[in-house]
Amino acid sequence: MYEKILTKASSAGIFECGLIKTSQLNFRDDIRKICEENSCHSYGKSWACPPAVGTLEECKERLLRYENMLVFTGKYDMDGQFDFEGWGKSMKDFKKLVWKFDEELEDLKDSLPGYLLLWNEGCGVCKECSYPDAPCRFPEKMHHSLEGYGLWVSELARLAEVKYNNGPNTITYFGALLY
Numbered sequence: 001m002y003e004k005i006l007t008k009a010s011s012a013g014i015f016e017c018g019l020i021k022t023s024q025l026n027f028r029d030d031i032r033k034i035c036e037e038n039s040c041h042s043y044g045k046s047w048a049c050p051p052a053v054g055t056l057e058e059c060k061e062r063l064l065r066y067e068n069m070l071v072f073t074g075k076y077d078m079d080g081q082f083d084f085e086g087w088g089k090s091m092k093d094f095k096k097l098v099w100k101f102d103e104e105l106e107d108l109k110d111s112l113p114g115y116l117l118l119w120n121e122g123c124g125v126c127k128e129c130s131y132p133d134a135p136c137r138f139p140e141k142m143h144h145s146l147e148g149y150g151l152w153v154s155e156l157a158r159l160a161e162v163k164y165n166n167g168p169n170t171i172t173y174f175g176a177l178l179y
């Protein structure tokens with residue numbers, strides 16, 4: 001199955017990926033605290049982030065129903081350190097990459113029942129999120145954020161043996177497939 005998933009990841013345009021066991025995951029309260037500090041402005045503003053995703057314990061329980069986590073990345077070129085336009089575009093491109101991966105996985109649905117995809121930092125599908133007044137408008141497009149599950153991305157990179165940083169003038173985003 002792993003080989004088939006890798007083929008799909010490659011077709012989707014995923015830059016790099018590595019497999020870990022969910023038993024290796026460290027669900028960190030301090031990472032959830034960073035969410036609460038709200039430097040990304042998504043805390044309490046999106047169905048994709050805490051507190052909407054549940055408590056740390058609930059997130060942990062949700063992920064531990066799966067045995068495997070494929071950690072994957074998208075890598076994007078930036079025009080220098082202050083390329084805010086490039087930063088915004090690459091963030092959108094990464095979300096599109098996750099959707100493409102999801103589409104590719106359609107063929108493997110019978111072998112990957114109930115798989116779960118996580119992405120990074122909030123949602124951004126709608127101009128304004130419906131949270132908390134109404135249900136998510138596009139639950140099939142929305143994915144929870146890795147950080148909201150108390151996962152430290154650089155630790156995931158180390159465990160999965162994928163690069164956290166791909167060099168100057170690039171930005172690397174992380175997602176995960178649970179199966």
Ligand code: SF4
Pocket residue numbers: 046047048123124125126127128129130131135136137138139141142
């Ligand atoms: S799809 Fe829209 S409503 Fe749902 S979490 Fe994303 S921004 Fe909010």
